[in-house]
Amino acid sequence: MNLTLIAIITLGSIGLFISILLYITSQKFKVLEDPRLDDVEAALPGANCGGCGFAGCRNFAEACVKTTNFETLLCPVGGSDTMSKVASILGKEAIKTEPKIAVLRCNGSCADRPRTSIYDGAASCTIANATFGGDTGCSYGCLGLADCVKACIFGALKMNEKTGLPEVDEAKCTSCGACVKTCPKNLFELRDKGPESKRIFVNCMNRDKGALAQKACAVACIGCGKCKKVCGYNAIHLAGNLAYIDFKACQLCRQCVEVCPTKAITEHSFPPLESKDTKWVPQQIKTK
């Protein structure tokens, strides 16, 4: 027989045999995947930031496909829009959520919070926090070594060299919560962005008694309770010498901002208050 013919038949039969084998194997070990999974994943931002609590966008998509309700599932980066898109792919109803933003709750800038010691160890907040309370009299405040800036994969945080505190870039923050997890002092909180970015919060985490807190930092919350008294919506509560404004209940009336004796309550994107001048002057602290 022709040598060429033998080669064609031999190789052809081997090919046929293997293709049958491959077909049987692929049928036998087939993984059934929900076809909607790829659609859901495509609808997600694809940042793989882990803000949702899952390892990545694919894992989150799997959870979305499996779930019956969306109460516990939220992609903080995409927010409400993305979630409704995901829900429509799956033929379900998404829960409407307010857009959130990371808020730093320390306003103790270099001017307001005098340094009491110098730290020259490794430039990491986690290490500094394990070593000592901080280089100021306040052991609750920002250490200024920028662990949060390193943790933010969206580049939404940067250090303000003048104040020594990190600043959140509103346009870039996706409220993924990486800074919240990183900060060893637990200073970041994800709060509602508010209508037209208007929000009011207590810009302090100092739990020391009033006199001590005031001595350490001119803009510390001293736990006086004036804000709680003036609040008509029961949005403010005091715990451990520290006031906290519940952003769900807050109606943005700005009463508390006016009465706060240490200006520890910060308002964001409001026009300046017109009439009442509270005549508050930052207390000068003796520095050694």
Add this chain to the structure above:
Amino acid sequence: MRTFTIGGIHPPGNKISAGQPIHQMPLPQKAIILLNQHFGKPAVPVVTKGESVKVGQLLAKADGVLSANIHAPVSGTISKIGETQDASGYKHHAVWIDVEDDIWMDSIDKSSEIIRTCSLEAPAILEKIREAGIVGMGGATFPAHIKLTPPSGKKVETIIVNGVECEPYLTADHQLMLEKGEEILIGLTILMKAVNAQKGIIGIENNKQDAIAHLKKMAKDWPGIEILPLKVQYPQGGEKQLIEAVTGRQVPSGALPIEVGAIVQNIATVYAVYEAVQKDKPLVECVLTITGKTVGKPGNYLTRIGTPFSELMDFAGGFPENAAKVIAGGPMMGKALVSLSVPVTKGCSGLLILTEAETKRKKSQNCIRCAKCVKACPMGLEPYLFMTLVEHAEWGKLEKERIMDCIECGCCTYSCPSTRPLLDYLKIGKAKVGSLIHARNTKK
């Protein structure tokens, strides 16, 4: 001459205050007694505000097994029970005493007469040590009675006393050996009796010739006690290093010294044991070295616990103007203070004042893979690798590389030519891995 075999460094000794006799530090106006002076749970106060106390009266009771009693180091009135800053700047519970006179409890024998015989049995000795709130005075402040109660089935062959004082600058233990040599030998005999050990070895580094000669002369009269000169090398005072230097045995990774039949106690602890058992005196004072090149009167001072560091400085010639760093303990393992108002605690062995030129850290540069840290590490670890792993949060790998064996001696940071803050990262890694192991064990 013997020493440990792995790693080690030779920092300059700087024993400025060597040979200074132990002075009595005057009583403070106000004593602040922290309730977390020991390793373990903080003690629970048993006194109330306004109550008057005598020296040696119980202030706070040990909370559970791993804790220690705290006694009033001064007499006077309790003026406050609240929170104060400790050496790290964090708040901790403390008791304030307004000092009035110096009235001691009647049960305490204040005479300087040396009581040589101890007729108590082992359990009674241990009970007295526990009662007196004695903790490891070398810095770890581990409650002594727990260390002296080996797990069942384990036999203690040797009590090793750490007279090494390998930390630069510190001389308190050296001076204590010279002035209270006989008391230390009695204390060691008591400890040997308490755990039924046949041998007691005091390891002393060769740079303290006078102490070696002094103790050797006396040790002849005490059966089972040996004075062993050791070659100078840091960190010879580390428990595992000292055991290897003295006995030639290495403690396995993750095991306790009892595994090789040894218990290590510090010189100051042994002296405190003597005072507690023979004189019924609880741990209310300790010998501190106040030192530094710019300090007016560097020396060794017998100080009551609870005395604020600022008052110590006033007595030792005032606070030097060019001081940049104040360290409680020695320069290698001591803790930099955030404020001078912090009080003396049980584990404190010295107060060191450094100028900026001596202490300022240089900028951290890239690792050049010279392996000087590996060579210096007395535990045979790889610190350069640990730092990278901590930076990348590789906790599993860190555990495999035995980060929990790290004794935080600082040899790696000291030897690094790129001035990398190795130890800072190692401490974080150790804490993290330790908590993960703990979580895993409690889950089981």
